[in-house]
Amino acid sequence: MQSQDVASRTAAPAPDPVVDVEQAEAALVEHYPRLVRIAYLVLPPGLGRGRRVMAAHAIVQRALPRGRTRTPVIPAQASGRDGDPGYAFVRLRVLRAALEAGGKRRGLPKRAQLPPLLPHVWGLKLFPRSGGAEELALERELSKLTGPARAAYVLRGLERLPDGDVRDVLAEAGAADPAAALRAAERVPARYELLTSPEFDACALQARPTDLMRRRQHTRAALAAAAALAVCGALVALPGDGWGPDGAAAPVYAQNPAAEAALDPGRLVRVAPSTWKSAARTDFSMWPARGDLVGDEGLLRRALAVWARPGENVRVSSTPGTQTGGPAGPPQLLYAGTVDAARVVILYDGLRIARYAEPKDGTAGAALDFARVDGATGAEAAAIVLGRTDGNVRYLTAPWVSKAAERDLMKPASGAMDLAISAGITAPMASPATRSGACTSWNVLQLTDDTGTHVLSDLGELVPARLTVGSPAKEKDLSGSRALHDWAPYACSLGAVRSLGVRSVNAWSFAEQSLPDGSGSAEWVCTRAETWRGAGARALAQFRTPGGRYGAVAAKSDGGPACGPRDPHALAGVLWKSKGGNWYLLAAGSRDTTSVRATGGITGSAEGNVLTVRAKEGAQAQLEGTLEDGRRISGLR
Template identity: 75%
Template sequence: MQSQDVAPRPAPSSGAVVDVEQAEAALVEHYPRLVRLAYLMLPPGLGRNRRVLTAHALTQRALPRGRAAGDASVIPAQQSGDGDGDPGYAFVRLQVVRTALEAGLPLRRRAWPRRSQLPPVLPQVWGLRLFPRSGGADELALDQRLSALSGPARAAYVLRGLEKLADAPLRRVLTAAGVEDPAAALREASGVEARDALLDSPGFDPCSLQARPTDLMRRRRHTKAALAATAALAVCGALLALPGDGWGPDGAAAPSYARNPAAEAALDPARLERVAPTAWKSSARTDFSVWPARGGLVGDGALLRRALAVWARPGESVQVSATPGTPSGAPPGPPQLLYAGDVDQARVVLLYDGLRIARYAEPKDGTGGAALDFARVDGAGRAEASAVVLGRADGNVRYLTAPWVTGAAERDLLKPSAGAMDLALSADGSTSPLAGPPRTGTCTSWNVLQVEDASGTRLLTDLGELVPARLTTGRPTAPREAAGAQGLREWAPFACSLGSMRSGGVRTVNTWQYARQPLPDGSGPAAWVCTRADTWRGGGTRALAQFRTPGGTYGAVVAKAGDSPACGSRDPHVLAGVLWKSGAGAWYLLAAGDKDTASVEATGGVRGSATGPLLVVRARQGARAELEGTLTNGRDVTGLR
């Protein structure tokens, strides 16, 4: 990484006096924010574990040394950012910026290293590796862009995004921190797209951490003197044998001290399970267990060994992600090989252990940037095991399809009358790239994968995970595939609501029009739709009640529920309401339940009741009401909120 030299801190021309008590109070109050600043400014090449510990160490060392007024430190006045007007906060922030910049400087042969350039003495955590929660693709892309910046430019980007500093005070802070050319740093930082919201992501929070063990087997050994000496020698030997900047035998995997026969068998590429290409034709099961090993690199033993070793013990530089409820530990035995091949600019390996699919990816050249992703797929059937995401690049998605898939196409869910665009299927079952759904901005299209096999046609959508979600329509007790003409028409107004279901471990999403309600101004009937996402783990479900007026292009979400059986196969009933303004300016409370609703009652800010599933009551703008319904079998239902 290139870095500008940081000169000794110049004395500011004007400033405020701060003593240690002010600085300590500011540090304690704003500690999480200061640590986040340090973490983002440190060079990513340090590795996530060391970046976390170093960020905490630099922040904790930011206090002034003097306690008397005469020994107080002088700091430049600041005009914006958290702690605005607080000289104590401005001082400790400046110390964090200065030492974070020093930590990114290269070591020199003829000069003593600065304290911030060395691994921190404190804090230390023994037996665990700590790192922030895994972010999504946007956080990973931003981290990669920041790693390409110089230290001062990275500091400028972070201070501008997190502290909201304007250019003038930002130049003063950089100058006080010792940056020789603040203007150049600002220009370089401006070349990176502003993604300020991502800087507050949990993926960049070094105070909310995940922990992984390091060497469990060694720590279980007896503590007798002779065995302790033997263990110490083994550790020293292992540290001397650690690889430098290049790939070791296990690539980006952490070093192993265990000698467990079962664990070693799971890491042997020769023992990977490989299914015959035609096994799915005669098998009683049609799921991932009958996928054959495909791809141009299935014979690359070194690549497969690296993938297995990283799965068992991912190194600090590996980006690890898992869908909610998916364990990310080592495989219990030799997993099944699904794919190994080149995908765009990466080498990709897909493995399956009966519960999870693991995707290992490494760049075709270079030694960094390895990634490991997990998705839970237990209980998958023919429909859910139709495709897996091979890779995403430049807003496009490439899939690996099941061996029983005979055709693939791209379809825009917002345009039900438009035809599907055929996708080329290679000999190994991978598709040509198709445009993925929008992640930010206005939702003007929602592209999905359409697959065909002997059992029919189905639609799958990318929700940011390894396994795409299956789309269905109809009453929850008898859903049907959404690929038919009617299903496409039913999904079109509500496709953009899928954006709220990303990264939740979603297995299927069903949309169901449960009621039609004549509007009180005679403008026609409105449609009530429930869209429900079910997950692989069972919990974490999400139900959305949506309302669409006559002639409306899109539906509007008016109520939602999480971890509720409503609108699902176990409880196919739903009740929701909305305040609606007529063309004449009158406000109404509209509510609707499914056809099994015998009565609906509104209480609170709006009062009224009706027999049957539909309710219309005059209301005031901004009024709030509680909905209760009774089913034909006498059971009560509560309105979604």
């Protein structure tokens, strides 16, 4: 009986630890910078960096309990904080307040949703030091998450808590669905080391003065009369009402000095028309501002506001791998004008092209499109799509372009048709980007400048893709009769890489193979589409028999280096039926392939870079090739 009582007492759960003010205060003081960092990361990014700093400090400083309190056994912390219920308790209160600050207001606002009375700094703006491109990208990804999802990401990355413990902490902090928050956090790249960056350190701050002229105006207004106070109140409401209507943009909920500067149309970067003539490079930063509406501040204001905070009815699109957040600083104005039935603004921030378009008669149906263009130069920075209407496309060309023409890539012998350019804008030309049905033509843009002729294709994105020809180590622009004839049978394959964020497409013949029935030689060509983000390239191995108008796609590779500069090799095979009704496996590798072998449903091998083996209809085989340096390669699939 006695032993049974002992067992029952042993199995009973231990009481929750008690945390008093002194213990909580000790944990808060010891880990204050970490707690402030947690609050700063979880608070809504829409507050702006300066306001988030003050709110984070206020939340942590209000996290102390009023007296002794009992706290549940919740997951704690990494090394240095293990087993410290004081830290776990204070962190829980910080998380709860930060989540409340970002929650929807129902009735009277909660304390965390009100601007903090303390701490407060007069005459200075405080904000963390700026990080690099990786920190900026992570900040934008986190800004897309809900408060609980941001908290889950921080607890996993900064606190190193396992998922089960994260769910417990979120539930204690008042999150409605901790499991959903964890799933959302998992979609953000796990760049946890960036959470310790100075970008998110709300204790290591930079100080800048507030608007000195405005402060002087406010002082005079306060001394003058109550009527002048209303004027000061209107000034404080900037940028929303002070800058005028923002059209299709979402409402402004908080002020951020850096964001205000980036969205001020008066601070847009404008390049002089002749700057490019003496520049050391030819890229988008050398484009002058053009268009009949470059002086329309209302239009420019709306475009910038929609870029920063697109409203619910704005159609936003972007090429894969392109961030859609607002500009980090004042962008460069490339164009503002009327295009067909729309007003269009094109902006450039050094990494992206953003195009804002609205109808002539209002802002309903406004659209915002993004394209990544980092590192673009020469032909890659020679044209931007202004608009597409009724199957046609109109381009804005670089100031160094001297001539434009339209040609059908599938009809190289038909020549090019001159395309008029007025103020840098081309006449409309047929676009293959939105066409459906059989592929019978593929119209491309041909541009001429002092470096030569370049051919670009509209693939449904803001920036047309550059077309090149030649082996990966010797790519060159598509120009000249021979190169155009080589490209013609493979023009329709460009349809397979539409809207993938394509930077350039190269076509190169990697083998010729005699057909076993004596009907001539077949050509093997690899077309490889490179993307602006580096990853996600697509390579197509195509096979064309003598007299064939089109190349048949025999194999493809997504995301790998095959057929590109890093791996300038190819190996592919196809089942082919001769005129006599016999089936063969035809396989070919690039010219540095010394042997080819087939296994599986078809077996055979041959020295050299081509293989011909009798086969049965529907048979499948695995291909393997050996290169001159002894390395083995597999066939594209």
